[in-house]
Amino acid sequence: MTTTARHHVVIVGSGFGGLFAAKRLARADVDVTLVSRTVHHLFQPLLYQVATGILSEGEIAPATREVLKRQGNVRVLLGDVLDVDLDARSVTFAGEGTTTTLSYDSLVVAAGAGQSYFGNEHFAEHAPGMKTVDDALELRARIFTAFERAELAATPEARDRALTFVVVGAGPTGVEMAGQIAELANRTLAGEYRSIATSTARIVLLDAADRVLPMFDERLSRDTADRLRRLGVDVRLGGLVTDIDASGLTVRSTRDGGERRIDAETVVWAAGVEANPLGRMIAERAGADTDRAGRVRVEPDTSVPGHPEVFVVGDLMALDGLPGVAQVAIQSGRHAAATIAARVAGRPEPGPFRYWDKGSMATISRFAAVAEVGRIRLTGFVAWVAWLFVHLLYLIGFKNRVTTLLHWAISFVGRGRTQRAVTRQQIVARTVLQRVEKERVGGTAADAHVSEEARRRA
């Protein structure tokens, strides 16, 4: 293998960590290759808006190469990393039928994390996660067709099962999903159905912990739970999911160990994350450690022990107990890039990574949020305005996206849910799944065939 004269940085991943590492290298004397398994960067904090029909997937997932278009020293390639050879300093990936091996001088691994079902992989089929565009579109289809199923239901039991939505995990994503499903049921869809009142939908927010948003101040957790309850969300804490199938889930109480069944056909899994398997591969080969979630324990400068030229950032990185949030990914990606840039320029390296906690926020509903910045705690409308401001600021960072910005502004302030299309593929897949499950559990005749009498309105 030959190397070109210029220092070559390979970045794996187009999420916050990878994208901001690439941007930070704009003026460095390096060639950058960013390899990603998706064509888009994903603005994950707004994924719940795609899952509930507010924004289109394109609005939160700009093409990575469009974002980096004007940065001449970066090329973007689509591919799944198959292998990292730390001794040969090369990365092998497969994309669109072509397998490619790239040698690197520096490597930044920002492959992120996926949903974790804590060993219960069979939950995934019935309870999609909330990590990717695929997840959000799948959930959007499931949520909207659940109301269709309720409208068609032959029995009150079938209707109630279709109208029960369970969100597992009461972190920001879970809180946002529960709040938005409640808004859908209580407001957006009100008056659109004839056989059901959508406001009778039951939305359950479940967590094994004893409060929602455990990373926030306790008062904010209480305020959030109160607001959710006022929206009609059934907030259930201290409940551990032990099983999920097509028609519901089983929950064990962390207090008394008692098991309860919840009949529900739509379940959202927002309960845990698991690092990309690339983390374990790299750790193993470097002789480094991983934590329980499979994240690589890195040196203070985010490099891998024994391999100062390899950096692991973002959700894949275990360092000082930092959480898997966008700001950690952005800042650690930038830090790794700054370290590389300094090295190449022969300047002193920035040294240990220091996270600047800009605070946390979560929206509950339109015009209501909670935010915590240092000692400042905001709730309600004020917090929502802060939330909007921060997200718009972030967006403005993406140049040349006026169209998107205007689209966003309209969607944020408007009441509309313009994104309600469901593909035939999704409907058919769902129907086939339902049929298979019905056969397995032995559905009743009343479920399968309904007479005219039951159908027509009185």
Added chain:
Amino acid sequence: MTTTARHHVVIVGSGFGGLFAAKRLARADVDVTLVSRTVHHLFQPLLYQVATGILSEGEIAPATREVLKRQGNVRVLLGDVLDVDLDARSVTFAGEGTTTTLSYDSLVVAAGAGQSYFGNEHFAEHAPGMKTVDDALELRARIFTAFERAELAATPEARDRALTFVVVGAGPTGVEMAGQIAELANRTLAGEYRSIATSTARIVLLDAADRVLPMFDERLSRDTADRLRRLGVDVRLGGLVTDIDASGLTVRSTRDGGERRIDAETVVWAAGVEANPLGRMIAERAGADTDRAGRVRVEPDTSVPGHPEVFVVGDLMALDGLPGVAQVAIQSGRHAAATIAARVAGRPEPGPFRYWDKGSMATISRFAAVAEVGRIRLTGFVAWVAWLFVHLLYLIGFKNRVTTLLHWAISFVGRGRTQRAVTRQQIVARTVLQRVEKERVGGTAADAHVSEEARRRA
């Protein structure tokens, strides 16, 4: 089966015919049930904008029940019609795992048409049609990942194959697709790739006829072909597709019968339509005829011979050689509804359906279109403004959709292509398909594995 006191109209389909039939019955003393296999109405004339990343699917596919929300006498149900019993006057459909039978007093069948491959069903896998949201999203993924594949290509042949786009069928949809792919390659994507110049992409517009837009005046056809050629589209007329596989297609000249191969991985099929099979079922049971495309030959008032209570409208209807366009569907749907409303009210029926030809239009690129209204023929910018005006007028017809209208206005005038997200499912499915084909045709080693030397920029 019992019937309620009120006259019950069942409408099958939520396209232009079905939706406008339902709306026309707003003030009639009837109950309406609209059954559709999709949750959305589809504004099909703009489907090419979804396939090329300009609009999101939600913007052209509003939820049918949202559009009809305020019309209290309509209910909307999701389902595939399995059976129509003309004697018992009942429709049986399956939706979301529930099978339902509805009796009707009047029936309006507006089930539309799908793509026709003229008996070559195996073309479908390699050349998606342009009839549904599924089609548009599939094509969007194929078009955008084709450029990714070209960027990764190991050989010039593989790159050229990935950068060749063939649109089969030079009607309005084909012209619009070819024009938009050319804009993508020449403008939108310019400067985003490092190993390829996107403007070297080859876009072929193919038709067996001897001119594009055969339904328009000849001068407009010439003008359109000229404009497309200036955009870099290779307009090839008099060519019949005889085979399509994963790596290209075979075209037979209608002049000399000679066969030519075009190496291309992305093929759009916009060449023919075939009526929904429901047409043949109804015709058979009523003893009526269908035309070659499977459309039902109806009476002058759009009813089925011998069944004055059953109407077939839109693309499923064969009457006076009327074309399968939106205006025919809208007007025939309204006509059938007006006939039912008059009957129920005891007023004289409107009689034979008369189509008011409002003209035809097709966009070629941003700011250029052709339009023909009676003897008026418009081209270029003037035609584009007319096109925009007509489409915005139509949209305003959908109440309560200010958000969408603003989104549209921004997308139409802006240069942005904000909708470029590709799901992992699409990438993986495509890769698997490529691999299977490669194994079948025996790909070369160079295609499958590329060394570092070939990859790095000089």
